[in-house]
Amino acid sequence: MSALLAGKTALVLGVANRWSIAWAIAQAFQREGAHLILTYQGERQRLTVEELAGELDGAECFSCDVTQEAELTALRSRLEATGKPLDVLVHSIAFANREDLSRPFVETSRDGFALAHDVSAYSLVSVSRTVAPLMSSGGSIMTLTYLGAQRVVTNYNVMGVAKAALEASVRYLAADLGAQGIRVNGISAGPIKTASARGIKDFSSVLDAVASRAPLKRNCEPGEVADTAVFLASDLGRGVTGNVLYVDAGFQIMGL
Numbered sequence: 606m607s608a609l610l611a612g613k614t615a616l617v618l619g620v621a622n623r624w625s626i627a628w629a630i631a632q633a634f635q636r637e638g639a640h641l642i643l644t645y646q647g648e649r650q651r652l653t654v655e656e657l658a659g660e661l662d663g664a665e666c667f668s669c670d671v672t673q674e675a676e677l678t679a680l681r682s683r684l685e686a687t688g689k690p691l692d693v694l695v696h697s698i699a700f701a702n703r704e705d706l707s708r709p710f711v712e713t714s715r716d717g718f719a720l721a722h723d724v725s726a727y728s729l730v731s732v733s734r735t736v737a738p739l740m741s742s743g744g745s746i747m748t749l750t751y752l753g754a755q756r757v758v759t760n761y762n763v764m765g766v767a768k769a770a771l772e773a774s775v776r777y778l779a780a781d782l783g784a785q786g787i788r789v790n791g792i793s794a795g796p797i798k799t800a801s802a803r804g805i806k807d808f809s810s811v812l813d814a815v816a817s818r819a820p821l822k823r824n825c826e827p828g829e830v831a832d833t834a835v836f837l838a839s840d841l842g843r844g845v846t847g848n849v850l851y852v853d854a855g856f857q858i859m860g861l
C-alpha cells in the first residue's frame with residue numbers, strides 16, 4: 606500500500622517527550638510520508654523537542670505557547686515562510702492546575718477554570734484560525750479529547766468540563782471551516798501513561814478499571830491513537846468532520 610500522507614505537510618502541537626501522544630502521531634505521520642513541523646512550549650522544552658524532531662526526516666521545529674497571541678502570530682509567519690501549504694493540524698494540548706485534578710470539582714477556582722479552558726479548549730479555536738488560511742487545498746484539523754467530557758470521571762474535574770467545551774468547539778469549527786474543505790474532528794483516547802496523565806490523582810486506578818471492563822480487556826496504546834490520526838489526516842477520512850472518534854478499547858460503550 607502506498608504511503609497515506611505522501612506530499613502532505615502536518616503541524617503537530619503537543620510533543621513534550623517520547624511518551625506524548627503527539628509524538629506517537631508524529632512518528633505515524635512520518636511512516637506515512639508526511640513532512641512534519643513540531644512545536645514546543647517555551648525554551649524549557651526546546652532541546653527535547655528538537656532532539657525528537659531530529660529523528661524525523663527533515664522535520665522543522667517552531668516555538669508555540671498557545672496562551673501567547675504573539676507566538677501564534679509568529680508561528681503563522683514561520684509557516685508562511687516555508688512557502689508550502691499546510692494540510693494537517695494536530696492539537697494535542699491540555700493543562701489544568703494540579704490541585705484542580707485532585708480536590709472536589711466544586712472547589713475549582715475562577716482562575717483555575719479559566720486557565721484550563723484557555724489552554725485546553727480555546728487554543729483549538731485560536732490555532733485553527735491561525736492556520737486555516739494556510740490550508741489552501743483544504744485540510745484536516747484534529748484534537749485529543751477524553752471521556753471525561755461526557756461522563757463524570759473522578760478527579761478529572763475541570764479538565765472534563767474543558768474537554769466538553771473542546772468537543773463543542775470541534776463541531777462549531779467543523780461547521781465554519783467545512784466550506785473551505787477543512788475537516789475538524791476529535792479523537793477520544795482511552796487513558797495512556799503520559800506526563801499530563803500523571804498529574805491526575807489516582808490515574809493508575811483508571812487504567813486498571815479500563816483494563817478490567819473494556820470490551821477488549823486492555824487499555825489502548827498510543828500507536829492505535831496515532832493510526833486513527835493517520836486515517837483522519839489522510840484522504841481516507843475525507844467524509845468525516847465534526848466527529849469524535851473513540852480509541853479506547855471500547856470502554857465508552859459499557860454500562861452495568
Ligand code: NAD
Nearest residue numbers: 619620621625626646670671698699749751796797799801
Ligand atoms: P503530554 O503531557 O505529553 O502533552 C501535553 C502537551 O500540552 C505538552 O506537550 C505540553 O507542552 C502542551 N501544553 C500545555 N500547555 C501548553 C501551552 N500553553 N502552549 C503549548 N503547549 C502546551 O500528555 P498527553 O497525554 O500526550 O496529552 C496530549 C493530549 O491528549 C491532551 O489534550 C490530553 O488531554 C489528551 N488526552 C490524553 C489522554 C491520556 O490518558 N494521556 C487521554 C485522552 C486525551
